[in-house]
Amino acid sequence: MSVIDxxxxxxxYEGGDKPVIKDLSLSVDRGEYVVIGGPNSAGKTTLLESINGLVKITHGSATVCGLDVARFADTVRTRVGYVIQNFYFDPFTPFTVEQVVMMGRFGRLGLMNRPARADYDAVQRAIALVGIEDLAHKSIGTLSGGQQQKAMIAHNIAKEPEVMMLDEPFSNLDFHAREYLQGVLKELVRTGIPILMVAHAFDGLPDIRIRLVVMNGGKITYDRDCTAGEVDGIIRKECKVNGKC
Ligand SMILES: Nc1ncnc2c1ncn2[C@@H]1O[C@H](COP(=O)(O)OP(=O)(O)O)[C@@H](O)[C@H]1O
Ligand SMILES: [Mg+2]
Known part of the structure:
Protein backbone atom coordinates (compact mmCIF):
# COMPACT_ATOMS: atom_id res chain seq x y z
CA MET A 1 0.00 0.00 0.00
CA SER A 2 1.22 3.51 -0.81
CA VAL A 3 1.64 6.13 1.91
CA ILE A 4 -0.79 8.39 0.03
CA ASP A 5 -3.56 6.95 -2.11
CA TYR A 13 -14.58 24.40 0.06
CA GLU A 14 -17.48 25.09 2.35
CA GLY A 15 -19.96 27.25 0.47
CA GLY A 16 -18.06 26.79 -2.80
CA ASP A 17 -20.46 25.64 -5.50
CA LYS A 18 -17.86 24.09 -7.79
CA PRO A 19 -15.22 21.51 -6.91
CA VAL A 20 -11.64 22.83 -6.80
CA ILE A 21 -10.04 19.41 -7.26
CA LYS A 22 -11.64 17.33 -9.97
CA ASP A 23 -11.29 13.59 -10.44
CA LEU A 24 -7.72 13.55 -9.21
CA SER A 25 -5.76 10.37 -8.54
CA LEU A 26 -2.31 10.25 -6.98
CA SER A 27 -0.32 7.58 -5.16
CA VAL A 28 2.89 8.40 -3.35
CA ASP A 29 5.25 5.78 -1.98
CA ARG A 30 7.92 5.87 0.67
CA GLY A 31 11.11 7.62 -0.40
CA GLU A 32 9.55 9.70 -3.17
CA TYR A 33 10.43 13.36 -3.59
CA VAL A 34 7.43 14.93 -5.30
CA VAL A 35 7.64 18.50 -6.58
CA ILE A 36 4.25 20.04 -7.33
CA GLY A 37 4.10 22.98 -9.72
CA GLY A 38 1.47 24.80 -11.72
CA PRO A 39 -0.08 28.23 -12.15
CA ASN A 40 -1.76 30.23 -9.40
CA SER A 41 -5.15 28.82 -8.41
CA ALA A 42 -4.37 25.45 -10.00
CA GLY A 43 -5.33 23.77 -6.72
CA LYS A 44 -1.88 22.94 -5.34
CA THR A 45 -2.62 24.12 -1.80
CA THR A 46 -6.05 22.50 -1.94
CA LEU A 47 -4.41 19.20 -2.89
CA LEU A 48 -2.20 19.32 0.22
CA GLU A 49 -5.21 20.25 2.35
CA SER A 50 -7.17 17.32 0.91
CA ILE A 51 -4.39 14.94 1.92
CA ASN A 52 -4.44 16.44 5.41
CA GLY A 53 -8.23 16.30 5.79
CA LEU A 54 -8.58 20.08 5.93
CA VAL A 55 -11.01 20.34 3.03
CA LYS A 56 -13.96 18.15 2.34
CA ILE A 57 -13.56 15.32 -0.14
CA THR A 58 -16.95 15.05 -1.76
CA HIS A 59 -16.29 12.07 -4.05
CA GLY A 60 -13.62 9.43 -4.43
CA SER A 61 -11.41 7.83 -1.83
CA ALA A 62 -8.37 9.12 0.04
CA THR A 63 -6.17 7.11 2.35
CA VAL A 64 -3.02 8.41 4.03
CA CYS A 65 -0.81 6.12 6.14
CA GLY A 66 -3.50 3.50 5.62
CA LEU A 67 -6.19 5.69 7.19
CA ASP A 68 -9.34 6.92 5.48
CA VAL A 69 -8.83 10.69 5.51
CA ALA A 70 -12.56 11.48 5.69
CA ARG A 71 -12.99 9.41 8.86
CA PHE A 72 -9.67 9.86 10.61
CA ALA A 73 -8.56 13.37 9.67
CA ASP A 74 -7.30 14.18 13.19
CA THR A 75 -5.08 11.10 13.30
CA VAL A 76 -3.84 11.73 9.76
CA ARG A 77 -2.81 15.24 10.78
CA THR A 78 -0.70 13.92 13.66
CA ARG A 79 1.21 11.76 11.17
CA VAL A 80 1.66 14.24 8.35
CA GLY A 81 4.02 17.22 8.51
CA TYR A 82 2.62 20.32 6.84
CA VAL A 83 4.49 23.60 6.38
CA ILE A 84 1.72 25.93 5.28
CA GLN A 85 1.94 28.72 2.72
CA ASN A 86 2.32 32.40 3.71
CA PHE A 87 2.12 31.95 7.42
CA TYR A 88 3.35 34.64 9.78
CA PHE A 89 3.39 34.85 13.52
CA ASP A 90 2.10 38.04 15.06
CA PRO A 91 4.95 40.09 16.62
CA PHE A 92 3.43 39.52 20.07
CA THR A 93 3.14 35.74 19.80
CA PRO A 94 4.30 34.67 23.28
CA PHE A 95 6.43 31.68 22.26
CA THR A 96 10.09 31.12 21.61
CA VAL A 97 11.28 29.18 18.57
CA GLU A 98 12.09 26.25 20.86
CA GLN A 99 8.54 26.24 22.22
CA VAL A 100 7.08 26.37 18.71
CA VAL A 101 9.27 23.44 17.68
CA MET A 102 8.14 21.54 20.83
CA MET A 103 4.54 22.03 19.70
CA GLY A 104 5.43 19.68 16.86
CA ARG A 105 5.60 16.97 19.54
CA PHE A 106 2.16 17.64 21.01
CA GLY A 107 0.43 14.95 18.96
CA ARG A 108 2.84 12.41 20.47
CA LEU A 109 2.94 13.38 24.12
CA GLY A 110 2.05 10.64 26.55
CA LEU A 111 -0.69 10.35 29.11
CA MET A 112 0.46 13.19 31.31
CA ASN A 113 0.82 15.51 28.31
CA ARG A 114 4.27 16.50 29.51
CA PRO A 115 7.30 16.41 27.26
CA ALA A 116 9.73 13.63 28.13
CA ARG A 117 13.42 13.26 27.38
CA ALA A 118 12.72 11.91 23.90
CA ASP A 119 10.64 14.99 23.10
CA TYR A 120 13.36 17.42 24.20
CA ASP A 121 15.89 15.41 22.20
CA ALA A 122 13.72 15.48 19.06
CA VAL A 123 13.33 19.26 19.41
CA GLN A 124 17.09 19.82 19.76
CA ARG A 125 17.79 17.53 16.80
CA ALA A 126 15.30 19.37 14.58
CA ILE A 127 16.70 22.77 15.56
CA ALA A 128 20.24 21.61 14.82
CA LEU A 129 19.26 19.98 11.52
CA VAL A 130 17.64 23.18 10.25
CA GLY A 131 20.55 25.21 11.63
CA ILE A 132 18.64 27.64 13.85
CA GLU A 133 20.36 27.06 17.19
CA ASP A 134 21.01 30.80 17.43
CA LEU A 135 17.27 31.51 17.22
CA ALA A 136 16.08 28.87 19.71
CA HIS A 137 15.42 31.29 22.55
CA LYS A 138 14.11 34.19 20.49
CA SER A 139 10.43 35.11 20.33
CA ILE A 140 9.03 33.68 17.14
CA GLY A 141 7.08 36.82 16.26
CA THR A 142 10.20 38.99 16.23
CA LEU A 143 11.89 36.95 13.50
CA SER A 144 11.97 37.57 9.75
CA GLY A 145 9.64 35.65 7.44
CA GLY A 146 12.48 33.38 6.34
CA GLN A 147 13.52 32.63 9.92
CA GLN A 148 9.91 31.81 10.81
CA GLN A 149 9.74 29.45 7.83
CA LYS A 150 12.83 27.66 9.09
CA ALA A 151 11.26 27.38 12.55
CA MET A 152 8.13 25.85 11.02
CA ILE A 153 10.23 23.36 9.08
CA ALA A 154 11.95 22.41 12.37
CA HIS A 155 8.51 22.14 14.05
CA ASN A 156 7.43 19.66 11.41
CA ILE A 157 10.69 17.68 11.54
CA ALA A 158 10.34 17.40 15.33
CA LYS A 159 6.94 15.89 14.69
CA GLU A 160 8.71 12.89 13.09
CA PRO A 161 6.03 12.65 10.42
CA GLU A 162 5.42 9.76 8.05
CA VAL A 163 4.85 12.22 5.19
CA MET A 164 6.19 15.76 4.84
CA MET A 165 4.27 18.37 2.87
CA LEU A 166 5.60 21.88 2.27
CA ASP A 167 3.74 24.68 0.51
CA GLU A 168 6.17 27.16 -1.01
CA PRO A 169 8.36 26.95 2.07
CA PHE A 170 11.29 28.86 0.64
CA SER A 171 9.57 31.97 -0.62
CA ASN A 172 11.39 34.22 1.86
CA LEU A 173 14.74 32.49 1.75
CA ASP A 174 17.82 33.19 -0.32
CA PHE A 175 19.50 30.67 -2.58
CA HIS A 176 21.95 29.43 0.05
CA ALA A 177 19.23 28.81 2.60
CA ARG A 178 17.09 27.06 -0.03
CA GLU A 179 19.96 24.85 -1.06
CA TYR A 180 20.79 24.01 2.54
CA LEU A 181 17.20 23.15 3.41
CA GLN A 182 16.83 21.08 0.25
CA GLY A 183 19.76 19.06 1.62
CA VAL A 184 17.80 18.55 4.85
CA LEU A 185 14.77 17.37 2.87
CA LYS A 186 16.98 15.03 0.84
CA GLU A 187 18.03 13.39 4.12
CA LEU A 188 14.38 12.89 5.10
CA VAL A 189 13.68 11.26 1.74
CA ARG A 190 16.70 9.02 2.22
CA THR A 191 15.17 7.74 5.45
CA GLY A 192 12.03 6.87 3.49
CA ILE A 193 9.77 9.80 4.33
CA PRO A 194 8.02 10.93 1.16
CA ILE A 195 8.02 14.66 0.49
CA LEU A 196 5.44 16.69 -1.38
CA MET A 197 6.70 20.16 -2.07
CA VAL A 198 4.77 22.91 -3.80
CA ALA A 199 7.26 25.34 -5.27
CA HIS A 200 7.73 28.27 -7.58
CA ALA A 201 11.50 28.53 -7.43
CA PHE A 202 13.25 25.41 -8.56
CA ASP A 203 16.88 26.23 -7.94
CA GLY A 204 18.75 24.22 -5.36
CA LEU A 205 16.69 21.05 -5.86
CA PRO A 206 18.58 17.99 -4.64
CA ASP A 207 20.36 15.71 -7.11
CA ILE A 208 18.01 12.80 -6.56
CA ARG A 209 15.17 11.34 -8.58
CA ILE A 210 12.40 13.91 -8.61
CA ARG A 211 8.82 13.14 -9.41
CA LEU A 212 7.35 16.22 -11.02
CA VAL A 213 3.60 16.75 -10.77
CA VAL A 214 2.05 19.72 -12.56
CA MET A 215 -1.49 20.86 -11.82
CA ASN A 216 -3.79 22.92 -13.99
CA GLY A 217 -7.42 23.69 -13.19
CA GLY A 218 -7.73 21.25 -10.29
CA LYS A 219 -6.27 18.31 -12.17
CA ILE A 220 -2.88 16.70 -12.57
CA THR A 221 -1.77 17.31 -16.14
CA TYR A 222 1.79 16.00 -15.86
CA ASP A 223 3.29 13.35 -13.59
CA ARG A 224 6.72 11.93 -14.41
CA ASP A 225 10.17 11.46 -12.97
CA CYS A 226 12.91 13.85 -13.99
CA THR A 227 16.19 15.33 -12.81
CA ALA A 228 16.55 18.58 -10.88
CA GLY A 229 17.85 20.39 -13.96
CA GLU A 230 14.81 19.47 -16.06
CA VAL A 231 12.15 20.76 -13.66
CA ASP A 232 12.15 24.42 -14.66
CA GLY A 233 11.77 23.79 -18.39
CA ILE A 234 9.00 21.22 -17.99
CA ILE A 235 7.02 23.46 -15.63
CA ARG A 236 7.21 26.37 -18.05
CA LYS A 237 5.88 24.19 -20.82
CA GLU A 238 3.15 22.58 -18.77
CA CYS A 239 1.57 25.65 -17.17
CA LYS A 240 -1.46 26.02 -19.33
CA VAL A 241 -3.80 28.43 -17.62
CA ASN A 242 -1.95 31.71 -17.35
CA GLY A 243 1.54 30.60 -18.12
CA LYS A 244 2.76 31.86 -14.76
CA CYS A 245 4.06 29.34 -12.29
N1 LIG B 1 -10.81 28.79 1.60
C1 LIG B 1 -11.27 28.79 0.33
N2 LIG B 1 -12.60 28.91 0.08
C2 LIG B 1 -13.07 28.89 -1.19
N3 LIG B 1 -12.29 28.76 -2.29
C3 LIG B 1 -10.97 28.65 -2.09
C4 LIG B 1 -10.39 28.66 -0.78
N4 LIG B 1 -9.04 28.51 -0.91
C5 LIG B 1 -8.82 28.43 -2.25
N5 LIG B 1 -9.96 28.51 -2.95
C6 LIG B 1 -10.07 28.44 -4.43
O1 LIG B 1 -9.58 27.19 -4.87
C7 LIG B 1 -8.84 27.34 -6.07
C8 LIG B 1 -7.47 26.71 -5.92
O2 LIG B 1 -6.74 27.45 -4.95
P1 LIG B 1 -5.36 26.97 -4.37
O3 LIG B 1 -5.47 25.53 -4.00
O4 LIG B 1 -4.99 27.91 -3.28
O5 LIG B 1 -4.40 27.12 -5.62
P2 LIG B 1 -2.80 27.21 -5.71
O6 LIG B 1 -2.25 26.80 -4.39
O7 LIG B 1 -2.45 26.29 -6.82
O8 LIG B 1 -2.48 28.62 -6.06
C9 LIG B 1 -8.82 28.82 -6.40
O9 LIG B 1 -9.76 29.09 -7.39
C10 LIG B 1 -9.18 29.47 -5.09
O10 LIG B 1 -9.89 30.66 -5.32
MG1 LIG C 1 -1.13 27.78 -2.98
Whole structure:
Protein backbone atom coordinates (compact mmCIF):
# COMPACT_ATOMS: atom_id res chain seq x y z
CA MET A 1 0.00 0.00 0.00
CA SER A 2 1.22 3.51 -0.81
CA VAL A 3 1.64 6.13 1.91
CA ILE A 4 -0.79 8.39 0.03
CA ASP A 5 -3.56 6.95 -2.11
CA UNK A 6 -6.01 9.32 -3.75
CA UNK A 7 -8.47 7.82 -6.15
CA UNK A 8 -10.79 9.98 -8.24
CA UNK A 9 -11.20 12.64 -5.57
CA UNK A 10 -13.24 15.82 -5.84
CA UNK A 11 -12.93 18.44 -3.13
CA UNK A 12 -14.91 21.57 -2.46
CA TYR A 13 -14.58 24.40 0.06
CA GLU A 14 -17.48 25.09 2.35
CA GLY A 15 -19.96 27.25 0.47
CA GLY A 16 -18.06 26.79 -2.80
CA ASP A 17 -20.46 25.64 -5.50
CA LYS A 18 -17.86 24.09 -7.79
CA PRO A 19 -15.22 21.51 -6.91
CA VAL A 20 -11.64 22.83 -6.80
CA ILE A 21 -10.04 19.41 -7.26
CA LYS A 22 -11.64 17.33 -9.97
CA ASP A 23 -11.29 13.59 -10.44
CA LEU A 24 -7.72 13.55 -9.21
CA SER A 25 -5.76 10.37 -8.54
CA LEU A 26 -2.31 10.25 -6.98
CA SER A 27 -0.32 7.58 -5.16
CA VAL A 28 2.89 8.40 -3.35
CA ASP A 29 5.25 5.78 -1.98
CA ARG A 30 7.92 5.87 0.67
CA GLY A 31 11.11 7.62 -0.40
CA GLU A 32 9.55 9.70 -3.17
CA TYR A 33 10.43 13.36 -3.59
CA VAL A 34 7.43 14.93 -5.30
CA VAL A 35 7.64 18.50 -6.58
CA ILE A 36 4.25 20.04 -7.33
CA GLY A 37 4.10 22.98 -9.72
CA GLY A 38 1.47 24.80 -11.72
CA PRO A 39 -0.08 28.23 -12.15
CA ASN A 40 -1.76 30.23 -9.40
CA SER A 41 -5.15 28.82 -8.41
CA ALA A 42 -4.37 25.45 -10.00
CA GLY A 43 -5.33 23.77 -6.72
CA LYS A 44 -1.88 22.94 -5.34
CA THR A 45 -2.62 24.12 -1.80
CA THR A 46 -6.05 22.50 -1.94
CA LEU A 47 -4.41 19.20 -2.89
CA LEU A 48 -2.20 19.32 0.22
CA GLU A 49 -5.21 20.25 2.35
CA SER A 50 -7.17 17.32 0.91
CA ILE A 51 -4.39 14.94 1.92
CA ASN A 52 -4.44 16.44 5.41
CA GLY A 53 -8.23 16.30 5.79
CA LEU A 54 -8.58 20.08 5.93
CA VAL A 55 -11.01 20.34 3.03
CA LYS A 56 -13.96 18.15 2.34
CA ILE A 57 -13.56 15.32 -0.14
CA THR A 58 -16.95 15.05 -1.76
CA HIS A 59 -16.29 12.07 -4.05
CA GLY A 60 -13.62 9.43 -4.43
CA SER A 61 -11.41 7.83 -1.83
CA ALA A 62 -8.37 9.12 0.04
CA THR A 63 -6.17 7.11 2.35
CA VAL A 64 -3.02 8.41 4.03
CA CYS A 65 -0.81 6.12 6.14
CA GLY A 66 -3.50 3.50 5.62
CA LEU A 67 -6.19 5.69 7.19
CA ASP A 68 -9.34 6.92 5.48
CA VAL A 69 -8.83 10.69 5.51
CA ALA A 70 -12.56 11.48 5.69
CA ARG A 71 -12.99 9.41 8.86
CA PHE A 72 -9.67 9.86 10.61
CA ALA A 73 -8.56 13.37 9.67
CA ASP A 74 -7.30 14.18 13.19
CA THR A 75 -5.08 11.10 13.30
CA VAL A 76 -3.84 11.73 9.76
CA ARG A 77 -2.81 15.24 10.78
CA THR A 78 -0.70 13.92 13.66
CA ARG A 79 1.21 11.76 11.17
CA VAL A 80 1.66 14.24 8.35
CA GLY A 81 4.02 17.22 8.51
CA TYR A 82 2.62 20.32 6.84
CA VAL A 83 4.49 23.60 6.38
CA ILE A 84 1.72 25.93 5.28
CA GLN A 85 1.94 28.72 2.72
CA ASN A 86 2.32 32.40 3.71
CA PHE A 87 2.12 31.95 7.42
CA TYR A 88 3.35 34.64 9.78
CA PHE A 89 3.39 34.85 13.52
CA ASP A 90 2.10 38.04 15.06
CA PRO A 91 4.95 40.09 16.62
CA PHE A 92 3.43 39.52 20.07
CA THR A 93 3.14 35.74 19.80
CA PRO A 94 4.30 34.67 23.28
CA PHE A 95 6.43 31.68 22.26
CA THR A 96 10.09 31.12 21.61
CA VAL A 97 11.28 29.18 18.57
CA GLU A 98 12.09 26.25 20.86
CA GLN A 99 8.54 26.24 22.22
CA VAL A 100 7.08 26.37 18.71
CA VAL A 101 9.27 23.44 17.68
CA MET A 102 8.14 21.54 20.83
CA MET A 103 4.54 22.03 19.70
CA GLY A 104 5.43 19.68 16.86
CA ARG A 105 5.60 16.97 19.54
CA PHE A 106 2.16 17.64 21.01
CA GLY A 107 0.43 14.95 18.96
CA ARG A 108 2.84 12.41 20.47
CA LEU A 109 2.94 13.38 24.12
CA GLY A 110 2.05 10.64 26.55
CA LEU A 111 -0.69 10.35 29.11
CA MET A 112 0.46 13.19 31.31
CA ASN A 113 0.82 15.51 28.31
CA ARG A 114 4.27 16.50 29.51
CA PRO A 115 7.30 16.41 27.26
CA ALA A 116 9.73 13.63 28.13
CA ARG A 117 13.42 13.26 27.38
CA ALA A 118 12.72 11.91 23.90
CA ASP A 119 10.64 14.99 23.10
CA TYR A 120 13.36 17.42 24.20
CA ASP A 121 15.89 15.41 22.20
CA ALA A 122 13.72 15.48 19.06
CA VAL A 123 13.33 19.26 19.41
CA GLN A 124 17.09 19.82 19.76
CA ARG A 125 17.79 17.53 16.80
CA ALA A 126 15.30 19.37 14.58
CA ILE A 127 16.70 22.77 15.56
CA ALA A 128 20.24 21.61 14.82
CA LEU A 129 19.26 19.98 11.52
CA VAL A 130 17.64 23.18 10.25
CA GLY A 131 20.55 25.21 11.63
CA ILE A 132 18.64 27.64 13.85
CA GLU A 133 20.36 27.06 17.19
CA ASP A 134 21.01 30.80 17.43
CA LEU A 135 17.27 31.51 17.22
CA ALA A 136 16.08 28.87 19.71
CA HIS A 137 15.42 31.29 22.55
CA LYS A 138 14.11 34.19 20.49
CA SER A 139 10.43 35.11 20.33
CA ILE A 140 9.03 33.68 17.14
CA GLY A 141 7.08 36.82 16.26
CA THR A 142 10.20 38.99 16.23
CA LEU A 143 11.89 36.95 13.50
CA SER A 144 11.97 37.57 9.75
CA GLY A 145 9.64 35.65 7.44
CA GLY A 146 12.48 33.38 6.34
CA GLN A 147 13.52 32.63 9.92
CA GLN A 148 9.91 31.81 10.81
CA GLN A 149 9.74 29.45 7.83
CA LYS A 150 12.83 27.66 9.09
CA ALA A 151 11.26 27.38 12.55
CA MET A 152 8.13 25.85 11.02
CA ILE A 153 10.23 23.36 9.08
CA ALA A 154 11.95 22.41 12.37
CA HIS A 155 8.51 22.14 14.05
CA ASN A 156 7.43 19.66 11.41
CA ILE A 157 10.69 17.68 11.54
CA ALA A 158 10.34 17.40 15.33
CA LYS A 159 6.94 15.89 14.69
CA GLU A 160 8.71 12.89 13.09
CA PRO A 161 6.03 12.65 10.42
CA GLU A 162 5.42 9.76 8.05
CA VAL A 163 4.85 12.22 5.19
CA MET A 164 6.19 15.76 4.84
CA MET A 165 4.27 18.37 2.87
CA LEU A 166 5.60 21.88 2.27
CA ASP A 167 3.74 24.68 0.51
CA GLU A 168 6.17 27.16 -1.01
CA PRO A 169 8.36 26.95 2.07
CA PHE A 170 11.29 28.86 0.64
CA SER A 171 9.57 31.97 -0.62
CA ASN A 172 11.39 34.22 1.86
CA LEU A 173 14.74 32.49 1.75
CA ASP A 174 17.82 33.19 -0.32
CA PHE A 175 19.50 30.67 -2.58
CA HIS A 176 21.95 29.43 0.05
CA ALA A 177 19.23 28.81 2.60
CA ARG A 178 17.09 27.06 -0.03
CA GLU A 179 19.96 24.85 -1.06
CA TYR A 180 20.79 24.01 2.54
CA LEU A 181 17.20 23.15 3.41
CA GLN A 182 16.83 21.08 0.25
CA GLY A 183 19.76 19.06 1.62
CA VAL A 184 17.80 18.55 4.85
CA LEU A 185 14.77 17.37 2.87
CA LYS A 186 16.98 15.03 0.84
CA GLU A 187 18.03 13.39 4.12
CA LEU A 188 14.38 12.89 5.10
CA VAL A 189 13.68 11.26 1.74
CA ARG A 190 16.70 9.02 2.22
CA THR A 191 15.17 7.74 5.45
CA GLY A 192 12.03 6.87 3.49
CA ILE A 193 9.77 9.80 4.33
CA PRO A 194 8.02 10.93 1.16
CA ILE A 195 8.02 14.66 0.49
CA LEU A 196 5.44 16.69 -1.38
CA MET A 197 6.70 20.16 -2.07
CA VAL A 198 4.77 22.91 -3.80
CA ALA A 199 7.26 25.34 -5.27
CA HIS A 200 7.73 28.27 -7.58
CA ALA A 201 11.50 28.53 -7.43
CA PHE A 202 13.25 25.41 -8.56
CA ASP A 203 16.88 26.23 -7.94
CA GLY A 204 18.75 24.22 -5.36
CA LEU A 205 16.69 21.05 -5.86
CA PRO A 206 18.58 17.99 -4.64
CA ASP A 207 20.36 15.71 -7.11
CA ILE A 208 18.01 12.80 -6.56
CA ARG A 209 15.17 11.34 -8.58
CA ILE A 210 12.40 13.91 -8.61
CA ARG A 211 8.82 13.14 -9.41
CA LEU A 212 7.35 16.22 -11.02
CA VAL A 213 3.60 16.75 -10.77
CA VAL A 214 2.05 19.72 -12.56
CA MET A 215 -1.49 20.86 -11.82
CA ASN A 216 -3.79 22.92 -13.99
CA GLY A 217 -7.42 23.69 -13.19
CA GLY A 218 -7.73 21.25 -10.29
CA LYS A 219 -6.27 18.31 -12.17
CA ILE A 220 -2.88 16.70 -12.57
CA THR A 221 -1.77 17.31 -16.14
CA TYR A 222 1.79 16.00 -15.86
CA ASP A 223 3.29 13.35 -13.59
CA ARG A 224 6.72 11.93 -14.41
CA ASP A 225 10.17 11.46 -12.97
CA CYS A 226 12.91 13.85 -13.99
CA THR A 227 16.19 15.33 -12.81
CA ALA A 228 16.55 18.58 -10.88
CA GLY A 229 17.85 20.39 -13.96
CA GLU A 230 14.81 19.47 -16.06
CA VAL A 231 12.15 20.76 -13.66
CA ASP A 232 12.15 24.42 -14.66
CA GLY A 233 11.77 23.79 -18.39
CA ILE A 234 9.00 21.22 -17.99
CA ILE A 235 7.02 23.46 -15.63
CA ARG A 236 7.21 26.37 -18.05
CA LYS A 237 5.88 24.19 -20.82
CA GLU A 238 3.15 22.58 -18.77
CA CYS A 239 1.57 25.65 -17.17
CA LYS A 240 -1.46 26.02 -19.33
CA VAL A 241 -3.80 28.43 -17.62
CA ASN A 242 -1.95 31.71 -17.35
CA GLY A 243 1.54 30.60 -18.12
CA LYS A 244 2.76 31.86 -14.76
CA CYS A 245 4.06 29.34 -12.29
N1 LIG B 1 -10.81 28.79 1.60
C1 LIG B 1 -11.27 28.79 0.33
N2 LIG B 1 -12.60 28.91 0.08
C2 LIG B 1 -13.07 28.89 -1.19
N3 LIG B 1 -12.29 28.76 -2.29
C3 LIG B 1 -10.97 28.65 -2.09
C4 LIG B 1 -10.39 28.66 -0.78
N4 LIG B 1 -9.04 28.51 -0.91
C5 LIG B 1 -8.82 28.43 -2.25
N5 LIG B 1 -9.96 28.51 -2.95
C6 LIG B 1 -10.07 28.44 -4.43
O1 LIG B 1 -9.58 27.19 -4.87
C7 LIG B 1 -8.84 27.34 -6.07
C8 LIG B 1 -7.47 26.71 -5.92
O2 LIG B 1 -6.74 27.45 -4.95
P1 LIG B 1 -5.36 26.97 -4.37
O3 LIG B 1 -5.47 25.53 -4.00
O4 LIG B 1 -4.99 27.91 -3.28
O5 LIG B 1 -4.40 27.12 -5.62
P2 LIG B 1 -2.80 27.21 -5.71
O6 LIG B 1 -2.25 26.80 -4.39
O7 LIG B 1 -2.45 26.29 -6.82
O8 LIG B 1 -2.48 28.62 -6.06
C9 LIG B 1 -8.82 28.82 -6.40
O9 LIG B 1 -9.76 29.09 -7.39
C10 LIG B 1 -9.18 29.47 -5.09
O10 LIG B 1 -9.89 30.66 -5.32
MG1 LIG C 1 -1.13 27.78 -2.98
Missing amino acids: LLGIYTA
